[in-house]
Amino acid sequence: MTAAAREILEIAGRLHEGVVDPDMWKQGIDRMCGMLDTPLLLVGNITRGGRGVSFAFGHQTDPKAVSLLEGPLADPAHNPWLSLAEQHPLRRPASVADVGGKEHLEGSRIWQDFYIPFNLGDTAAAVLERQPEFSNIMVMGRRAHQPEFKSADMKSFAMVLPHLARAWRVRRALAEMEEMAGTLRFVLDRIERGVIVTGPDGQVRFANRAADALLSRGQGLDARQGRLRAGRPRHTDALLSLIERAAATGIGAGAVAVDALALPTGDERPLAVVAEPLAPAHGGALGHPAAPGAVLFISDSKGSTRPSEDRLRIVYGLTPAEARTAALLVAGHGVASVAEALAVSPNTVKYHLKTVYGKVGVSRQADLVRRVLADVGGLAEPDKMVPSGEPSPRAPVGD
The missing domain is CATH 3.30.450.40 (GAF domain)
Structure with a gap:
């Protein structure tokens, strides 16, 4: 040579x-x-x-x-x-x-x-x-x-x-894939619901910020050596079975496409875990070949926050009083308890509520809750949200 x-x-x-x-x-x-x-x-x-x-x-x-x-x-x-x-x-x-x-x-x-x-x-x-x-x-x-x-x-x-x-x-x-992955991670980290991608045996491949926080608390769910584990062995078995069934969907096992379970946390409300498949048969929908696994969507009532008053004011154009009323109603309070919390009369709450309904585009409290949670619920970092035309909050020097 x-x-x-x-x-x-x-x-x-x-x-x-x-x-x-x-x-x-x-x-x-x-x-x-x-x-x-x-x-x-x-x-x-x-x-x-x-x-x-x-x-x-x-x-x-x-x-x-x-x-x-x-x-x-x-x-x-x-x-x-x-x-x-x-x-x-x-x-x-x-x-x-x-x-x-x-x-x-x-x-x-x-x-x-x-x-x-x-x-x-x-x-x-x-x-x-x-x-x-x-x-x-x-x-x-x-x-x-x-x-x-x-x-x-x-x-x-x-x-x-x-x-x-x-x-x-x-x-x-x-480089293009890394850029896309970074974009997707940024988006998923802005969602309050925990999102975890696992292998068929429960090995964690990806967890968004909400899921990381949930796993770090270790209440109802954590990860040991990178593998998901519930609070008790029988709950771990149920979780891993859920993941295995989801991972098998579309490759001949006859499993359901979506399944769910509740994991006790020791508090009043359990974690709600919904599993969807990530299987080779779904590569066409994903746009690339998929390794068998599952995507878990985890609702954590303790870790999530209701839409803040500022967020409601910004999105729907509510006054401060209307935003306070709407926030309490979305959190599950009735008219009487809202009136007590705000130190106003029930008639004042009803007056604000009528105006809120008109601005949000609903006619009853149940619809208000659904609309608000669908529009602005589940987003992380609500303090960074500002009305159009206003300057964004400035990060401290050195961040």
């Missing part, structure tokens, strides 16, 4: 390890740039038509240069390289000759605004991948004092390209 071949294998290995290890990715790019003797490298996307350019990765690249390429020079009329995104064969190196030659390039705006100011002499590029809306492109450049890219350079470039394209595609897909 030649030294060049060993070098390319080393680069390929580092790039593929770099899919999950940023340090290895940087080392792979460094080695590739060293082998090709190019100090400048950019990887990014070009939209259909070539008028939208964004670079996700750069090596020894001046931020001002990137801003130019993404801004004033993101136009095929000024930047001949953009035409490669739709026309050039995939993973085949392109030279200046492929964009009209050096004379044509020197007559374009990119030469005056980019090549000369940033001391570039020659560039090469390749299209790594095409998607319906955009193409991934890689561009590398040499300084004006360096020799131009020769056929041997382009041959080495071509040998590295398939490894670079494959690693970049996987790296980008993982």
Whole structure:
């Protein structure tokens, strides 16, 4: 094996390890740039038509240069390289000759605004991948004092390209999944109801913030060595059986699609646990293959909070007195106990209640409770909610 071949294998290995290890990715790019003797490298996307350019990765690249390429020079009329995104064969190196030659390039705006100011002499590029809306492109450049890219350079470039394209595609897909996972976690953490995803044996795969708080209290439900456990062995058996039945749904076991149980907590009200399946047969609905398991939705009356007066005032436009009345009614109080709590007459409560009904759009207390809990109940961090047009609460310095 030649030294060049060993070098390319080393680069390929580092790039593929770099899919999950940023340090290895940087080392792979460094080695590739060293082998090709190019100090400048950019990887990014070009939209259909070539008028939208964004670079996700750069090596020894001046931020001002990137801003130019993404801004004033993101136009095929000024930047001949953009035409490669739709026309050039995939993973085949392109030279200046492929964009009209050096004379044509020197007559374009990119030469005056980019090549000369940033001391570039020659560039090469390749299209790594095409998607319906955009193409991934890689561009590398040499300084004006360096020799131009020769056929041997382009041959080495071509040998590295398939490894670079494959690693970049996987790296980008993982980044998109991590972004989506972060978004979903953010959303689920804003729900007061506990949400736990488990394996078929009760191993916890995911728990939102409300579920973490519930498990930490250990009243009625906790997790030992990552496996769910109820307060008593027989309740644990019932919980694990519930999870097992849900996990088996859709794969021939004939289990119900949704099932539930109540777990005693030692307080007045038990935990209500509803299980839904997460089985391979439901991969179509999920949009991806699913490992067998269950999703548990846990109602915890002790851990949840009723909608605050401020939240009711903001959402429905209630006055402070109306919001206080509505909050007590939603919490289960009758007219008499609301009047006693607010130190007003029952007729005053009825007057406020009539106005509240009109603003919320209901005609009786039971409908009020259902509407309020459906609209604004179950959301975490109600103190961060502000009316439209008002400034959001400022976080303390250092958060």
